[in-house]
Amino acid sequence: MEGKYKSLSIFDFQKMFPDDESCYKYLVDMKWKDGFKCTKCGHTKFCAGNSPHSRQCTKCRAIESATSDTLFHKLKFPILKAFYIVYYVSTSKKGISSTEISRKLELRQKTCWLFRQKVMKSMESSKKFPMTMQVEVDETYVGGKDETAIGRNEGKKKIVVVAIEKQGKGVSRMYGRVIEKADKKNLHSFMKDHISQEAKVRTDKWSGYKGLEKEFPNLEQEKSEEKGKNFKEMHRCIMMFKAWLKGIHHSVDHLQAYINEYTYRFNRHGMKEGIFENLMRRMVDGKPYPYKLIIS
Ligand SMILES: [Zn+2]
Structure with missing residues (x-):
C-alpha cells in the first residue's frame, strides 16, 4: 500500500477498451497466446465456434468461448x-x-x-514466492467489538495469522490466513505455504509456535512487550489492515x-x-x- x-x-x-468487442479480443489473445489447446481432449486444431470469438475443436467438436474456464465464466452482464x-x-x-x-x-x-x-x-497468493529474509509471524483477532479478549480461540471474532517480511525499516511483503484455532497445526501449515526454511523467523512466546524449529531452524521466540513494542512493524501492518477493512468492506x-x-x-x-x-x-x-x- x-x-x-x-x-x-x-x-x-x-x-484500449471502447466496447465489448475489444474486451473479447483481449481475452482471446491472452487465453490462447500459446496457441489453442482443447480443454476436453488436448487437440490443437480448431475452427470458428457458433458464437463470436469461440473456438471449436476439430477432433471432439467441443466449443470453447473466450470466457469459459476462466474467472469470467458464465458472466451475466456485459464484458x-x-x-x-x-x-x-x-x-x-x-x-x-x-x-x-x-x-x-x-x-x-x-x-x-x-x-x-x-x-x-x-488475488489469492500463488504460494510460489515464500518469504526468505527476516520474517515475523503473529496472530490477531478481526471483527467483534472487543479485540482485547484473552485466550486465542474464543468468541465470534475470527483469528488471523499474519506474516510480514521486513526490509530495512519497512515491510516488503505480507500474508494472512483465517484459522480456526491458533494451534501448531494451523500455524505450521500457513508458515509452510509462505515462509522459506532459511528465513529468520521471529514470533512471540505463544505455545503454538513451540517445536516448529524443526521446520524453521532459525525460529526465535521472544516475549512480546506491552502493546507489541518489540513487534512494531507487525503491529502497524495489522492496524492498517483493520483500518482498511473497516473503511471498505464493513464485514468479516x-x-x-x-x-x-x-x-x-x-x-x-x-x-x-x-x-x-x-x-x-x-x-x-x-x-x-x-x-x-x-x-x-
Ligand atoms: Zn477436443
Missing part, C-alpha cells in the same frame, strides 16, 4: 463492465466497495459484489477474500508488470468460481 505500482490511466483504459470492475479494483489504491462500483456502472449491487468476489479470488463474513485483496495490493509495490495486466492474466488463468462456492 505504501509504494507505487504502475497503473493504467483511465484514458489509456478507455482507449466491458466486467473489465471496468477489474480496472477499478486494480487501480484504486485503497480498494473500492461494491456499492461504489454499482453506482459507477449502473449494475445491481449484488451483481457487483459477486463479480468482485471473483476478482478477489484471482468473507474475511479471507479481503485479506487476499489487501495483501495482493500490498505485495505489489515495485512490480514491473502493470497491475491491471497482472490481474487480467490471473482472471484468465483462474478457474471458474461459481456462486455456490462464493457464498459457502
